[in-house]
Amino acid sequence: MKKDFQIHFEHFTAKNELTETEISLLKTAKKARENAYAPYSDFLVGCAVLLENGEIFSGNNQENAAFPSGLCAERTAVYWVAANFPDEKISKIFVVGGPRESSSKTPPIPPCGNCRQSLMEYETKQNQNIEIYFASLTDEIYKVSSVKDLLPFYFDSSFL
Secondary structure, eight states: OOOOOOOOOEEESSGGGSOHHHHHHHHHHHHHHHTOBOTTTOEEEEEEEEETTSOEEEEEOBOOSSTTOOBOHHHHHHHHHHHHOTTOOEEEEEEEEEETTOOTTOOOOOOOHHHHHHHHHHHHHHTSOOEEEEEOTTOOEEEESSGGGTOTTOOOGGGO
16 A cells, blocks of 8 residues: 655745744844854754743754764754753744855755654654744745654654
């Protein structure tokens, strides 16, 4: 039996298509990106996390000379939130990344596979979708309504 699935997403070409909250998340992710520690790859990523209670927190990628000891922006932010606010639900995550000397040709950067799996853990835990936005530095933005749209064949605790 053949089964198909679809990935649903929205595409925005300018930040004026976003809500005030989403613009705030975009700005927070861009600011976090500026503080990324990426001396080896020169690939800087910032992440902003919106909790259901309205608070916004951020993180950025942290590299290490002993690869793979570094950590991506998404996991830096989400793990910090989970450690400090374990009962709060995550509503939205905004990711902005690209080379240190980014050009207008750099597309929106989605979360890597490790981050997708980690985000799936929290979406499953809270039993509520997490909206994921990923943007270029020129404000081209993609949005998915659930981590499942980025990781359709996900692994979660139901397999254990």
